[in-house]
Amino acid sequence: MTSQWALGHALEERLSSLRLQGVPTEVDEARARRRLERWRKQEPLTRDVLWDQRLRAAGLTEAELHALLGESSQALHARMGAPPSWQRVIERAYAQATAPRFSWPEPTPPGSALLGLVEPLVHEAHARLIVALDTCLREAPEAPFEPERTARMLLGPLPRQLMPLLGRTLAVELRIAQLEGRLQGDTSEARFQDFAHQLRRRDVALDVLSRYPVMARQAVELIAGWEAAGVELMQRLARDAAALWRRFHSGVSPGLLVEAQGGLSDPHRGGRTVFLLRFASGLRLVYKPRPLAAEAAFQQLVSWLNARGLTPPLRTVEFLSSEGYGWMEFVEAAPCQSADEVRRFHLRQGALVALLYALDVTDIHYENLIAAGEHPVLVDLETLFHPHTLAASLQNLETQPGAVLNGTVLKSGLLPQPAWRSKDGTEVDFSALGAGEGQLTPLGYLVATAHGTDELRFERRRMEIPGAANRPRLEGQDLSVTVQADALAQGFSTLYRLLIEHRDALLAPEGPLAAFEDAPVRVLFRGTASYDALLHESMHPHAMGDALDRQRFFDHLWLAVKERPYLAALIPLEQEELQRGDIPRFTTLPGSKDLWSGAGRHLPGFFDMSGLERARQRLVGLSPDDHARQLALLRSALDRVRLAARPGARPRYPFHEPPEPAQPDALLAAARRVGERLVALSFTGAGQAHWLSLEQSATKEWRLAQAGTDLYQGLSGIALVLAQLGALTGEARFTQAARGALRHLTWRLEKAPAHVSGVGLLNGWGGILYALTHLGALWGERALFETAESFVDAVAPRVEQDVHLDLGGGCAGALLGLLTLTGRHPSERASRLARACGEKLLLTATPQPQGLGWPSPATGGRALCGLAHGGAGIALALLRLASATGEARFHAAALETLAYERGQFSPEAGDWPDLRADAGMHGGDGPAFMCGWCNGAPGIGLGRISSLPLLDDARVRGEITAAVNATLAGGLGYNHGLCHGDLGNVLFLLEAARALHDDTLLRRTYQLAGGILQSIESHGHLHGLPDSIETPGLMVGLAGIAHGLARLAAPERVPDVLSVAPPIP
Template sequence: MDRWREHVANADPDVFRTRLDREGLDEQTCRNRIDDGGWPSNEPLPAWIDRLEALLQYVHESSPSDYAISVDEELPFVDILLPVLAFAREGIEPVSTECVTADAVEDLIEILANRLSKLWSHTVFIEFKTHIAERDPDLVFDDGDVKPDSIEHYEEFCDRMLRDELAAFFVEYAFLGRLVVSVIDQWKNWVGELCDHVTRDRERLNKRFGSETALGPVVEIDAMGDPHHGGRRVLSVTFQSGTTVAYKPRNSDIVAGFYDLLDWINRTGDLLHLETLEVLPRETYAWIEWVEPRTCGSETEVRNYYRRAGMLIAVFYALDATDMHLENIVAVGDQPVAIDVETLAQPMVKPQNRSVNEAIEVAKDTVVRTGAVPEHVQSPDVDDVAGFSAKQLEVNITVDRFTDVNTDRMDIESVPHPNREGESLPQYSGEVIEPEEYSGAIVRGFVDVYELFMANEGALLSDDGPIEQLIEREPKVRALYRDTAVYTKINRSVTSHSYHRTGLRFGTQVESLAKLLISGELDRDVWPIFECERSILRRFNTPRFTAKIDSTDIFNRNGTVVEDFFESKVSDQIRDRIRGFSKADLDEQVTYLRWGYGEYEQIHGGGSTATLSATELATGEPIDGLVLEESRRLYDRLISHSRRDDGLPTWVLREVMQESGIYIHPVEDNLYSGRLGIGLFAAGLARLDDDESYRDFALDVVSPVMTRLEDDISPPFPIGGGVGLGSMVYGFTKLGELLADDACIAAASEAARRIDSERIAADNRYDVLHGSAGAILGLLALYEVTGEEDILDRAVQAGDHLLNHRHDHQGVLTWSTPSIGRPLCGFAHGVAGIAYALFRLGSTTDAARFSDAALEGIRFERQQYDHQAQNWPDLRPNTETDWMDAWCHGRTGIGLARLGMYEIEQIPELRRDVDRALQGIETNELYAADHLCCGNFGRIEFLRRAARTLDEPTHLVDAKRLAAASVERATSSGQFSTPWQTEHWYNPSFFTGETGIGYSLMQFAAPSLPCAVLWE
C-alpha cells in the first residue's frame, strides 16, 4: 500500500484517497484483499491457469528427444527453455508448413526464445544460486577453484527443475507464470497471422516484389523493434528467391502516401531525385521494400546525400512529422531513405490532456519537432537520437549481462548499455561522415523543397494533388502520447525477480502513469488512456495508440479510446502548415538548421573580439536620460514575449548545447537564466518606477518557484548561487527587500533549509554558479536580513567544505574544476569567485580560516596574470580564445571580485589586481555581445562599481559611455545583442539576456539597487 501511494500520489494521503475513490474502494478494503492473497472460491480460475497447467504437463511428459530445436546455446538456462519452446512450436506447425521452411520456423522460435529468456532468466538465476548454496555454499562466494567448463551443478539444477520443481517455481512466481503463457499465446497468434498473410498475399507479393521467377517460400525471418498489439513486431522476411521484404503488422497507408509525395517532388521540381520504396499496403498490415545501407563512392555523393537529407527534413516539417530518429533512416549511398514513417502527420494533444510544457508549444512549429535535427535531450539516460546527427544514440544506463553462461560459475555483471549506432549517416572511404561538415548542403536541400512547396502550393493542395491524395487514403498514424522510454522502463521492471511473485508490485509501478490524472493536472476524460496502458503493459507489451488523419479521436487496435482528444485533425494541421510557408518562416527554420549543425556565433564564453567604436556610437542622449525609458521598453518586450499557457507568465529559451544540439525549454527556477532573475528585474523596476503592475508581475513570475518549494516537488538542484538553491535564496531575499514582501523572505528561508549537510557534502563544483561558493553568497544575503544563526551555520558548513577540498597546485592551495582537472581563473567558475565568497564569509563570521583561504587561493590567479595581455587567461579547454574580458572569465570578473574583497579590507594586493583589471579594459570599444555574463554590461558593472568604491569618477564616465553606446546600437537594431537571440527569438535571461541589461541600466538611476553580479 505504501508503494502504491508513493507511485501514484507522491505519498500524499489525500491524493491517494482520490485514486481509491475512482475504483469505489477504501484503504481498508484494499488491505483486506491484499492480506487475503487467495482467489475467491465462488469464481472460476482464470484461463491462463489452464494454459500454464498444459505447459507443465507437456514438460513433465516429454523428453529431450521430443524437442529437436536449435536455438542460441548462450541463452541463460537454455536447457530449461527448450521444452517450453517445443510446447509452443506444437501450436504453429499445422499453419506454418506450407508457407515457411523449417529454417524460418527456427527463426520464429529463436524470437520467442529471446523474449522468454529476457523475461525469466533473472528469476531462474536466483533459484540456481539457491541450489548452489544448498550443494556447495563456498561456491556462492568464491568460484575460483571451479573449472570454467564445469556444469555438474548446472545440469543437476536443470534436471530438478524439469523433473520436479517447475510447477513449484510457477506457484511461487505466479505472475511470471501468467506472463510466460501470455507471451507464448501472443507468439502463436502472430505467427499464425503472419503465415496466413504470406499465403493470402503470395500472388500480390510476386507481382510487387518478385522478378521473373517466383519468390518461393519464406526461408529467413528476423524481428525488430518493440512488441505491440499482442506481441506483434516488425519483421524482415526473406524468400527463397533472395528477396527480402519488411512486414509491418499495422496499417501503412501513410507510408504509401509519403512515397507518392516524394514521387510528386521528383516529377515537379528540378531537384535531386529522392529514392522511394515499393509498398504493398493491406488493411491491417503491409509489405514494404527492404533496403540495406551502402557506402558513398565519392565526396560528391556525400554532399548530395546531405542535400537530400535537407530535402527530407523539409518534407517531414511540412507533414508535421515527429520521431524521425536515427533508426528510421538508412543511408543507401547518396540517398537517405526513410524506412519507418509511422509518426508522419503527428497530431497535437490538447493541453488539458497532457502535462503543459511551453517548450512543446514552441517546438511544434519548428524543424526540431521532426526528430531529424540534433536536439538536446533532457534525460540522464539517453543522448541525442536525431535522424541526421553525428552523436547517434548513446544510452547512459547499465544493463545486466550473464557471464560463464550455463556453467557452475554462471553469474551476472552490470555493463554499460551498448550504444545503438544507427545507419542514417553516410560512409565514405571507411569512415562515417558527420553532418556538421555539410550543414550548407542540408540547408540548401531544405530550401529547395520548401521553396518548391511555396511555389506550387495550389497544385500541392489541390483535390488531385499529393496531400489530398494522402488524406483520401484515410491512413492511421502512430500517436505518441507518452515517451516510449517510460514504457520501456516499466517493462524492464517485469524482468526482475522481485516483480514475479504477484502482480501487485508491477501494478504499483504501472500506477505511476496515472499520477497526473489523480492530482488533477490532466483532464479526467483521459482516464481511458491509462486503462489501455495498464492493460497492455500487463501483457508485457508496449502501448501503442493511433490517430486517423481526418479525426481528432485517439484509437487503439480495439477502437476509439478517447473522443476529441487532439487539438485538430492532422489533415488540417498539414494544410495549415503548408499554407503558412513564408519567407519569414523559412528564415527561422534555416536558423534552427544552422544552429543544429554548428553554424552559430558563440558569443557566450567564446570571447568574441568583434568591436565597434563606442565614441562613434554614443552620439545621442546621455544614459541618465535613457534609463527609465529603456527599462520600460525592455519590460514591454519581456511582456510581449511571455506565454501564459497556465495563467502565469513564462518564456521559452532556445539555445545550443555544444555536445548535443538545439535545446528548447521553459525558463528554469534560478537567478542566472530563469524566473528569479526575471523577477529581480521587474522588482527593480517597481522600485524605480512607482507602478504597482511591476510588483504584481514580479510576484507572478516567481510564484511557480514558491509553489514548488512549498509542495516539495521541485527537482534536485545544485546548491550554487547562479543556477542552484543558492540562487533561489539570493533571488527571493532581494525580491523580499525590494518589494517588502514577507512571503519572498519565507521562500528564501525554505530554499536555505534545503542547503543541508548532505547537499553540501555532495558538491564537487565549488564555484559561484553551481557550487558551495554560490551557496555561501546566497545564504549571507539572507542572513543579513533575518539574522538567523541557522542560516549562517549552513554558510559556514559550505565554507568548511571548500576548505576541505583544496589541493596543492604549483605550491598554492586552491580548487580544481572536476570536469577539467585543474583550477580556473575567473568569477563564474574560477578561483576569483570562490575566494570572494570565502572572504565575505570570513568577514561575517570573524573566522580567519576563511579569509586566509581566500587570500591563499588568489595566489594561483596572481601567478597566471599576463602583463603583456593585461589579463588573466581563460584556462578552459576548447575555447575560441585564450583571453576574455568578461564577468564570467577574464579581467572584468576578476577585477570585480577583488573590488568586492577590497571593500571589506583594504589590502594592497587586492587593490593592485583591481588596478590591473581597470588598466586593461578597453573603454572605447563596444563588444559584439551586450549581456552581463560575457558582454558589455559586465564591464559596465565593474567600471561603475570601481568609480564608487575607489572614488574615481572617470570610471563612471566610461561606464555611461559604454552603456549609451550599447543602448543606441540596440535601438538601431531593435534588440540587444545576447546569446541565442535573433529577430525571431527572445532571450529574457538575467545574466545572458535582456533583463540583466535592464537591471544594470536601472542602477545608473537608482544606485541603491543591490549589485546582483556581486550577490550584494
C-alpha cells in the same frame, strides 16, 4: 492437477467470478492484511487519492481486494471452476512422460538448453503451423514458400522471446536443485546438462510450471501468439503475392522464400512483430503487421513537395498497403561516394527536420533512419500527427518546464539530444542524427552469466547499443552531423519556405494532407523503453507464482499520474497488454479526437484537438519568427554535440577602433535589432514568454534547456533588458515580451521556489530581487516590490547554507539584491536578511597575510580578486550595507577586503591576477590575468567606481585609473558580451569617464563602441559562450548585448546592471 494453477488467473478474472459467487469463504486474514499493506506501501499508492483512483480504475473495492489477497489457491481453484484454456493446453502437450527432443534453429541465446521446459508446447505449435501452411499452399499453389522450411525459419525469434520469461525462474530452480543435491555430474557443466534433462521429464516440468503458473500461462500465450502471427504472415504473403511482384519485382516471381527474420520490432497485438523476408532472387521485403496508410500518404506528400521544386528531392519508398498491415521495400544502407553527396545528404536531412516539425511527428530514433548513400530515408513513420492530450491536463503546456520542446523541431527525435543522462554526466542519444556506436544502454539489462553451468545466474549490466545505419559514411568513416551543420540548416530553411509558399494548397480540402485523415497513427504516452523494462522486471520469479503479485508490480505505472493525471484512464489498458507480454500500443486517426488501445478499447473524445488540426495550426503558424526560433534550436542542438566532442574555443576577433565615436541613434538602432532577435526567439503561450538556450551543468555537460530564473542567463535578466528597451524606444512589443517573461518567471517562482538554489546576484535570489525591483520602478508598479518581498522568506535558509559568499553566487550578491529592494520598498524582513548576509560575511572572512579574503569550494581554497567572485564584489556589498545600517564593522571589513585585493595587484602587469584554480585565459607559466567584468581590471575598476559615494580617496581613484589602463591595453576583441566581453569592458570605461569627468576617455569610449558596432556589422553578434554560440541571456548573450548598447545610447535612462546600480529615479 494441483490447485496452484488457479493462481495464474488475472485480477479481472478473479473479480468477475467473485461478483457472481460472492466473497470467498476461506480467507487468510493475516496474509491478506500483509499483502494489502505491501501493495499500499508501493509508491505512489501510499497516497490515498491515488489508491482510491487505482481501485476505481479496476472497478474494485478495497474489501474485495483484501479478500482476493487472502484467498487460498484451493479455494480459488474451486471457485473458478473448469480449468482455463491455457491450462488445458499444458495438460495436452505434456501427456508423454518425456518430451521429444526439439531442434532449435541456430543461433540460440545463452542458456537455451533450459527451453526444454516448454519444448512440448513449442513442438505442438510448430506442428500445427506446418499443417496451416500446407493448407495455405493448397489454397494458393503459387504462394512462394515451402511449409516445413518456412515454419523452421519462423522459429528464429521465439527462443529470444522465451528466455527472458523463463530464465531467471529456472536459474533459481537450478540453484535450489544444486543446494538440495538433486543434480548428477562431476563438473559444473555436467550438472547443468542434468538439470536441463530433468526439465524434459513430464513430472518435473509440470511441477515447475504449476509452482509458477503466471510464467506457465505467459509461455502458452506467447507460443500461441507466435503461431497465429506466423500463419497470418504467410496467409497474407500468399494472398498478396501477385500484387507484391508487380509493385516490387517488375511483375516477375522472385522465387521461394529463403529467409525470414522476425522480432524486428516491439511485440504488439499478441506478439506480432516486423519481419524481413528474402526470396531466392535476392528481393527483400519488409512486412509490418499494422496499417501503413499513413506512411503511404507520407510518401505521396514527399512526391508532391518534390514536384513543387524541392531541391535536392527526397527519396520516396515503395509501399503496398492492405487492411491492417502492409509491405515496404527494403532500404539498404550505403556510404556516400563524395563530399558533394555528404552535403546533399544533410540538405535532405534538414528538409526532413522541417517536414516532421510541420507534421508534428515524434519518436524518430536511430533505427528509423537509413543512410542510403546521399539519401536519408525514414523507414518507420507511425507517429505522424501526434495529438495533444486532454486540455485540462495541459493547459500550461507552453509554460511547463521542458514541455516547450514538444512544440519545436526537437520533438521529432531527428536532431541530436540526450534521451538519458547519468549522474556522472554520461549521455545516451537515441536520436536519428545523433546516435552512434559505443553507447551503453541507460538501464542495466539482465544477462546470463556462467551459462551452461550450474552457476548460471542473471546479472544486470549496461549493454553496448549496437550500431545502426543512421549516419552517413564516407571512406569508411561515420560522419558527425556537425560536419555539415550549415547544409542541414539550409535544407531546413528550404523546405520551411516551400511549405509557406504552398501552404494554401497543403491546407486545401483536396490537398495532400487529406489523405492522412483516416490513416491510423500511433500515440506515445510513455517511452517504449520504460514499457520494456517494466515488462522484463515483471518476469522476476517473485511475480511468477501469483498473478496478483505481477499485477501489483505493474502498478508502478501509477508513478507518472501525479505529473500527468490523464494517464490514470490508460493504465488499465496498458496493464491489459503488458499481461499478454505485449508493449502497449495506442492509436488514433489524424482527423479524430478518439483513442484506441492495442486491444481495441475505444476512448472517445480523449484529445482536445486532433493531430491533423494541430498540424494545420502548425502550418498556419509558420512565419519568419517561428523559422528563426526553430532554426536557432536546430543550430543549438548541433552546437551541443560539438561542445560535447571537444572544449569550445573562445576565439578573439580583430578589433578596429574607428576615428569617430558612435552616435546614440546608431547604438539605439543596434540595441533595437538585438531586441527584435530576442523577441523572435521567445516561446509564448498563456500570456507568458520564455526561451531555450545552451547551458553548462555543474558537471560541465552542455544541455539545451529552458532558460532559468536567474539574472545571468535566465528570465530575470531577459525581462529586465526587454523592459528597458520598451521604455527607451516606446515600442510595445518589447514591453509585452518583458511582461510575458515576468509572468513566466513569477509563475515558476511561486510554483517551486525551492528550485532556486543559489542566492547570488548572478545565479539566484539576489538577481531575482534586483530585477523585480527594477521592473517595479520602471513600470511604477508597487505590486512588484511586494512580489519581491514575498520571496524573502524563501531566501533566508539559502543564505544560511551558502558556501560561495561572493557577489555572483553567494550572499554578497543576495545582500546587494536585498539592498536594492529596500532602497525602493522599505521592508523590515528584507533589511533583517540583508544584515544577516553581512553577518555571514564577517563570520566567514579568513585573515590573509594582508587584509581579509573569502576562500570558497569553487576557488580551489584561495581568496579571489574581482567583482563577480572576489574581493571587489564583497567589498562593494559590505560598503553599501554599512551605509544602510550605519554599522562601522561592515565598513571596516570592506576596507580589509580592499587591502587584500591591493596586495595582489601586479605592478609589472598593471592588473590583478585571476587566482581561480582553473584560470588561464592567456596561458604561460606565471600568474593568469583576465580582462573582464567577472575577473580582472574592468570589474575591479567598476567596483571601485560604485564605491566612490562611500569611499573616495586617492588610492581608490588610482586603482580606477590602473583598471582603465589595463582595459584599454587588453580588454577588446573577445566577444560582445557583458561578463567577459567587450561591451562589459566598454561599459566600465563609460562609468570611469563619467566618474572621473574625463572627456577624452569618454570620447575614446564611444570610439570603442563604434568598433563594436562595426564588428557586429561584419561578424554578427559574438556571444560569450564557447565558439560564440548564440544564447538569449544577459551576461553572455543577446540580452546583455542589447543592454550594453542601450546604456551607451542613453546612460541617463538605463541603469547599469554591471555596477548593481539602483533604479534611476
